[in-house]
Amino acid sequence: MAVGLPSIAASEPGPDRGDVPPRRQHPAWIAISAVRQLRGFAVPILVLVASRGRDGDTRMLVPLIVLALASVVWQAVAWRFLSYAVEGGRLKVQSGVFARRERFVPVERIQAVDLGETPLQRLFGVVGVRIETAAGGSGQADVVLPAVRRAEADALRRRLLQDRGPLSVGSAAALTADGARPGAEATAEDGELLRRLSPRDVLVAGATAGRIGPALAAVSFGFQFLDDLLPESAWRAVTLQAPGYGVRGLVLAVAVGAVVAWGLSIAGAVLTWSNFELRRDGDRLLIAHGLLDRRRRSVPLTRLQAVSVGESPLRRLFGLAEVRFESAGFAGASGEAGVLVPLLPLAEARAFVTAATPGFSPPSVPALSAPPPRARGRYLGDALRPMVGLLAVALVAAALLPAVRWWWGAAVLVLFPLAVWDGLLAFREAGWTIDDGRFILREGGLSRRTIVAPVRRLQWRTVVQTPFARRAQLATTEAAVASGGEGGSLRLRHLDEGVAFGLLALLASPPRSDDARPHPPDSASVPQSPGFGGAADEAVPAAGYT
């Protein structure tokens, strides 16, 4: 039971080198999780306080305050029963007052370790540790320790990411040190500095982020919400002051919405990406960023599945790009989790990738194989299909609205040229090659992404063909690397059929050195496909390979 835990001061190095004896988190855990719980109380309390003005009755507040206090006491009890340890190559987390829960995470399954500091955590000199596992998808994939002393967190991170060789003197001292060292010193990272963002870079990153589109949508939704809320008289007042409100007001609203969305995007980038630093320490990447909520993320290079260079439409205009990585961790984490560098000049991207993630640098002159010319129409079709759907929806919507004629819906036709352009660009940009055991793919349109993934990292691969495509002898090839997010799919649309199926064979994992192991006896009852994939490495169809 947790009551028998040795106190932090008394903890000694475990029997096995690298073991961390069971320890509790900093008592700040109580405050941090109480705050998290009390957020739930905030709304009822505010409502009560606001309504108090009418009858002056405050008695209703008493049970709420009692509940809040009880929650703090409960957190204090829970804290005593919470411990973490590293034992025999596993991270062990114990929790639960009545129902004890023990979680074991094998160290070799850990994909990355994140250290985060909210202002509250900084107040107590603790950091939140988030341990990413490869459990993929399921909600409880990650272990979260919200209040670990800074020095301990650094040492734990080193231990969990399996530094080569024995623990360094510094980290061993940190593990047995009682309490945190002064903050300034603890935030200093080691390793070679690869990239830093100036405040100007951060602003540019926000201003050119591809998020403007979604943000605009959110704002216009808000606008409609407002429309529903405001009484009719208010609208009449507005329309009287703005004659011709129908069109002009709409344009104005969209323009204001766009500016607000843009401002939000810039503010978001400042909050997220200020103080950005990327360092490389041996075979680990250390990514630090954040204005108020600070994060430090450690990603072992051996855990990277793919690296991609992406250009949103605006960034493409200015020759800027973002570099991301795919890793099996970060399931359900926010979009920032896979960012290696939020902004850098495209011209520097290759040198940067070579320095940061050597295995993933694209060849200097990427001679990519392209889909055949007859695929152009299909790329156009892909881009126009959603537009046709949009047109239908707009026509129906306009027909249902009493104020406008049904053909007003045709206004969305102004987007068609953009879609055509997007489709033509997508055809022109699409390309692939296999270089030094790495699958390199470029996909595009108004935005563009070049992704590099080692062939041995591909988890599965597939060819998709509709009857129409079969008649045109075209097919789409897709492969996937392990990824906690959406970016793990590598897709090449409308290749020549022969190339598409040839690629399926080309992307077979190379035989491993330990393939000499005896094959298990084949069970006679199991149907087999003779020699599938085995010959893929030799019998390479030359089609399309540069």
Next chain:
Amino acid sequence: MTPDQPPPNNLDPRAVALWRINAALGALPPLAGAAFAAFLLGRIDRLPAWVGPTLVGLAVVWAVWEVGPMPALRWRTWRYGIGEREVDLQRGWWTRTRTLVPMARIQHVDTARGPLQRRFGLASVVLYTAAGANEIPALDEATAAAARERIASLANVREDL
């Protein structure tokens, strides 16, 4: 490899009957929904009278298609093979999808049997990789168990992701 060489094995023929029952059960909520929507639409005076019945008609046609020809078509186009190095799957009567999963990438393999599948003596084999799961949906129980054992032994290589 070309599309002319499909994987060698079919699913168990009993899959067709199983899928028919599943499709019939699955079609009930959409049919009820369509009937309810038709009822609601019928109360709107501005709409022509044929909108509701047409909606129901379309739903019925869809349901008949799903229960009638669809399961047989799906069975005919679903093929699989378990090679030394890869599992080979092909499916889809309209959009044909061919998927290869290397043994070395398979993290674990399950056989799963739902209540209906158990009645038919069928089981599915589910292959988990670090980038999602793939399924062979309806095999005879013994075949499924043997396939699971074979895949497990071929995939049993300790390696990083």
